[in-house]
Amino acid sequence: MPVSIEIQGVTKRFGEVSAVEDLTFTVRPGRVTGFLGPNGAGKTTTLRILLGLVTATAGSATFGGARYGDLPSPLGTVGAALEAASFHPGRSARDFLRVHAAGGGIDAGRVDVVLQMVGMTTYADRRVGGYSLGMRQRLGLAAALLGDPDVLVLDEPTNGLDPEGIRWTREFLRAFAGTGRTVLVSSHLLAEVQQMVDDVVVLANGRLVYSGTLEELASREQVTTRVRAADAAALAAALTAAGIGVRDGGGELLVDAMPETVGQVAFRAGQELHLLAPLGGGLEELFLRMTGGER
Ligand SMILES: Nc1ncnc2c1ncn2[C@@H]1O[C@H](COP(=O)(O)OP(=O)(O)OP(=O)(O)O)[C@@H](O)[C@H]1O
Numbered sequence: 134m135p136v137s138i139e140i141q142g143v144t145k146r147f148g149e150v151s152a153v154e155d156l157t158f159t160v161r162p163g164r165v166t167g168f169l170g171p172n173g174a175g176k177t178t179t180l181r182i183l184l185g186l187v188t189a190t191a192g193s194a195t196f197g198g199a200r201y202g203d204l205p206s207p208l209g210t211v212g213a214a215l216e217a218a219s220f221h222p223g224r225s226a227r228d229f230l231r232v233h234a235a236g237g238g239i240d241a242g243r244v245d246v247v248l249q250m251v252g253m254t255t256y257a258d259r260r261v262g263g264y265s266l267g268m269r270q271r272l273g274l275a276a277a278l279l280g281d282p283d284v285l286v287l288d289e290p291t292n293g294l295d296p297e298g299i300r301w302t303r304e305f306l307r308a309f310a311g312t313g314r315t316v317l318v319s320s321h322l323l324a325e326v327q328q329m330v331d332d333v334v335v336l337a338n339g340r341l342v343y344s345g346t347l348e349e350l351a352s353r354e355q356v357t358t359r360v361r362a363a364d365a366a367a368l369a370a371a372l373t374a375a376g377i378g379v380r381d382g383g384g385e386l387l388v389d390a391m392p393e394t395v396g397q398v399a400f401r402a403g404q405e406l407h408l409l410a411p412l413g414g415g416l417e418e419l420f421l422r423m424t425g426g427e428r
Contacts, residue, residue: 135283135313135315136196136283136314137162137196138284139193139196139198140156140157140158140179140183140192140194141193141194143155143157143189144156145178153182155192156175156339156341157192158344160315160332161315163310163315164310164331165310165316165332166315166317166332166334167320167323167333168318168319168320168333169323169333169420169424170321170335170424174337176336180319181215183196184211184286196284197210208238208279208280208282210280210282211283211285212282212285213287214270214286214287214288216288222260224260225259225260226253226264226272227258230247230276231244237279237280239279239280243279243281250275251274252271253272256268267293267295267298270290270294270298273287273290284315284316285314285316287316287317289319290320291326307329318330323417327416330347332346335420335423335424338425342423350419354412354415354418356389357387358387358388358391359382359411359412360385360406361385361386361407361408362407363404363405364404364405365386367402367404368406371399371404375398377390377394382422382423382425383422387422392411
């Protein structure tokens with residue numbers, strides 16, 4: 134059954150620290166969605182709220198309208214792998230999955246199925262302590278798949294993987310979403326997930342900076358201009374008044390228009406420019422600037 138993820142006005146404060154602030158977005162079934170932002174942006178906190186591990190200060194996070202804790206069959210709806218889990222090094226993958234299945238009331242027959250799905254059958258009886266990071270990631274994925282879920286939520290599944298591991302993950306997740314299921318993968322690097330995602334949700338400092346298709350983001354990159362002005366606020370106001378989108382790009386403005394257009398608006402508004410340049414550098418550059426990161 135197709136299940137969406139709905140994040141509605143989610144805020145989480147840890148004392149004085151606001152980890153996530155008024156976050157709203159939807160993750161659609163049949164697609165792979167990248168959940169992006171630099172370290173500390175609030176991705177893990179959001180995923181933990183979604184899975185009922187942390188209580189939100191405000192807002193709601195649901196799967197097809199139900200909170201994780203209210204799902205009639207949580208493991209059959211959502212499979213999650215949060216960070217490279219700490220598996221007991223002395224156990225084999227098969228043992229680990231058996232225990233996990235038993236704990237979740239899942240038929241032991243699923244263990245072989247998921248081992249096969251992640252291509253781990255040959256290594257299933259070896260001790261996890263000898264596994265590479267890539268194999269551990271696959272074991273985490275296998276555990277998430279035990280309940281045959283409609284939704285997969287994976288925290289940094291490509292972290293530390295070599296290009297072959299990333300390619301394998303990409304193909305697996307694309308095929309999974311291709312069956313009408315929902316995939317949410319977090320990453321702090323757009324480049325790592327760019328080839329596998331249809332949609333992207335971008336966070337910076339706990340706030341949403343973009344939610345939409347990768348295609349739309351890519352088309353934005355084509356017409357984004359970097360601008361520095363003597364009075365950035367006044368220029369931003371003039372651009373906004375002209376119906377042009379303006380974002381803060383960490384010390385400069387990112388403007389959704391060609392340099393010529395920005396130059397005209399600035400000239401008419403009597404604003405002094407110090408930099409007027411096409412963004413260039415591709416999608417990763419746009420991502421870094423949107424999230425206020427350094428190159
Ligand atoms: N339990 C906690 N107590 C206090 N502050 C926290 C707690 N958990 C997270 N934070 C803070 O909330 C902010 C967001 O953290 P979070 O781990 O969600 O970011 P992230 O985007 O997942 O980053 P990373 O990729 O490093 O995990 C950070 O400033 C972090 O220090």
